[in-house]
Amino acid sequence: MAQTRSFWKNGVMGFYDESGNSDYRTGVWADCPLLAIESDPSLAYVFFEDFTNFYAITDADPPTVAGWTVTQGANTNGGIAIKAGAGGILEIDCESTTQHEGINMQQDVAHFKCAANKDLWFEARIRVTDTFDDIQLFCGISTLDTTLMKNDGDLDTGSDYVGFGIETGLNGVTSFYVCKDAAELSDSMGATGTLEETTWIRLGFHIDGTTGIHAFINGVEQTLTNVVYTGIPTTDALSVGFANQTDGTADTLLDVDWVRCVQLR
Amino acid sequence: MASKLGSYWKNGTMNFYDHKGHPAFRFGLWANCPIHAIKCDPSLAHVFFHDFFEHTDGDAFTKAVYPAGAPAGTTGIEAGIGGWYKTYADADDNDEAYEVSTGESWLFADGKKLWFECSLKLSEGATNKANWIIGLMQEAGENALLDNGGGPAGTYDGAVFYKVDGTMSTMFESSNDTTQATATTMGTFVSGTAQRLGFYYDGTATTSTITPYIDGVAKTAQTIANSGLLEMELFFGVKAGGGVPEEALEIDWIKCVQLR
Numbered sequence: 158m159a160q161t162r163s164f165w166k167n168g169v170m171g172f173y174d175e176s177g178n179s180d181y182r183t184g185v186w187a188d189c190p191l192l193a194i195e196s197d198p199s200l201a202y203v204f205f206e207d208f209t210n211f212y213a214i215t216d217a218d219p220p221t222v223a224g225w226t227v228t229q230g231a232n233t234n235g236g237i238a239i240k241a242g243a244g245g246i247l248e249i250d251c252e253s254t255t256q257h258e259g260i261n262m263q264q265d266v267a268h269f270k271c272a273a274n275k276d277l278w279f280e281a282r283i284r285v286t287d288t289f290d291d292i293q294l295f296c297g298i299s300t301l302d303t304t305l306m307k308n309d310g311d312l313d314t315g316s317d318y319v320g321f322g323i324e325t326g327l328n329g330v331t332s333f334y335v336c337k338d339a340a341e342l343s344d345s346m347g348a349t350g351t352l353e354e355t356t357w358i359r360l361g362f363h364i365d366g367t368t369g370i371h372a373f374i375n376g377v378e379q380t381l382t383n384v385v386y387t388g389i390p391t392t393d394a395l396s397v398g399f400a401n402q403t404d405g406t407a408d409t410l411l412d413v414d415w416v417r418c419v420q421l422r
Numbered sequence: 423m424a425s426k427l428g429s430y431w432k433n434g435t436m437n438f439y440d441h442k443g444h445p446a447f448r449f450g451l452w453a454n455c456p457i458h459a460i461k462c463d464p465s466l467a468h469v470f471f472h473d474f475f476e477h478t479d480g481d482a483f484t485k486a487v488y489p490a491g492a493p494a495g496t497t498g499i500e501a502g503i504g505g506w507y508k509t510y511a512d513a514d515d516n517d518e519a520y521e522v523s524t525g526e527s528w529l530f531a532d533g534k535k536l537w538f539e540c541s542l543k544l545s546e547g548a549t550n551k552a553n554w555i556i557g558l559m560q561e562a563g564e565n566a567l568l569d570n571g572g573g574p575a576g577t578y579d580g581a582v583f584y585k586v587d588g589t590m591s592t593m594f595e596s597s598n599d600t601t602q603a604t605a606t607t608m609g610t611f612v613s614g615t616a617q618r619l620g621f622y623y624d625g626t627a628t629t630s631t632i633t634p635y636i637d638g639v640a641k642t643a644q645t646i647a648n649s650g651l652l653e654m655e656l657f658f659g660v661k662a663g664g665g666v667p668e669e670a671l672e673i674d675w676i677k678c679v680q681l682r
Binding site: 165167168169170188189190192193194195196197198199200202203204212223224264266267268269270274275276366394420421422 | 424425426427428429437438439440442443444447452455457458461471473475476478499500501502503504505539541618638675677
């Protein structure tokens with residue numbers, strides 16, 4: 158049974174469900190003015206994809222789908238599909254056990270650009286199977302780059318990005334990254350950010366204009382030591398994207414339940 | 423933090439707004455739209471909103487070009503932030519292109535309040551030559567804008583914002599068949615500058631009032647008789663005024679809400 162409550166954070170009021178997600182009022186979206194945005198289309202850009210009514214996917218090498226650029230690795234492995242089942246789930250399958258093979262999937266236009274007073278909130282719900290400790294992962298926003306996760310299993314610092322990733326050899330432990338003009342900053346998310354097999358995790362962040370940056374895992378803010386607001390990329394426009402490459406041995410599957418990105422206009 | 427939420431009541435409707443981002447919201451076009459009740463209760467209203475992060479022809483809108491033949495410009499989502507859709511007309515004088523919604527989903531009728539707003543811009547290829555139009559129109563299509571800067575068609579049901587070649591004004595017209603109310607000096611059009619254009623239809627029985635808004639500021643209202651009106655399409659279009667190069671209309675977002 159749902160129980161609606163209201164709260165205030167940083168001058169913004171929101172509603173949450175005490176039974177369904179009581180941590181909402183301290184999570185990524187707590188100070189996003191969603192109620193005002195719902196009323197007033199001039200306030201913010203809202204991108205939300207729940208994969209219940211997604212565009213038709215053409216199964217090819219690489220797969221094609223409207224609005225997104227999907228790129229395979231050197232050996233043209235990897236596919237994407239909407240899974241049968243409840244709720245709408247996008248499956249990104251690296252279809253290989255050869256290290257660094259897999260899929261990079263990005264919105265084909267970069268719609269977001271970090272700037273002063275243009276707060277941006279991002280969150281996605283993902284899970285990894287077969288197996289969680291063998292994935293090279295990206296989940297966040299970046300410049301348009303079909304090889305954001307490079308063929309050596311590391312993020313391409315030639316691009317700008319903000320998001321969560323797992324680079325080669327990190328065995329399922331996520332880190333939070335910002336990269337601006339080749340200067341990458343990162344913090345390991347440690348035990349809290351360590352994936353578990355076939356287990357959903359919510360990865361989110363709030364960029365407070367150009368004066369603050371906050372990372373959240375399952376709605377709980379994480380301590381950032383190395384990542385600071387001066388590292389926020391402000392030159393290039395960024396688009397929502399995911400990467401799933403195998404770190405070898407296993408054919409990793411990345412499921413995306415939903416992704417939302419909101420920025421003040 | 424760039425936001426500060428506030429709430430207010432207007433005409434029995436409670437709403438929220440961002441006191442830092444857009445304090446005038448509570449006096450504007452959407453002030454009395456019960457959007458939060460509508461979000462909870464789909465039986466209350468029809469809601470159309472497109473932010474143009476992605477658009478495939480034939481999805482929300484279908485493009486038609488008159489005379490047939492594609493303009494040289496690439497119609498589609500523009501590179502850049504926020505999602506902007508750009509649609510071209512060919513450059514020959516009076517060539518035109520319209521993007522029309524799939525269904526005639528809107529009808530001005532007693533008691534059926536309607537709110538419409540969009541954000542658009544046009545960077546004129548040739549100074550003072552472009553024609554554009556946006557709004558609701560019955561059977562929108564070829565010659566929705568008449569040739570040679572003639573403005574909207576002489577016979578239609580609907581309400582539209584538009585510009586014609588030879589002027590730099592944003593104009594507004596409402597129409598029931600051939601009975602039309604036309605405002606030709608409502609606002610100044612500035613090439614390359616985004617403008618928010620909207621109107622509120624109040625659904626008063628028999629004769630309703632349509633209040634246009636430019637950048638959130640109410641302009642002189644018009645009245646429209648509800649009798650005999652037909653269903654309308656959501657649409658926008660651009661028409662060449664004889665200059666070179668091609669003219670292109672850019673749309674940031676469109677929202678239209680009507681009580682069921």
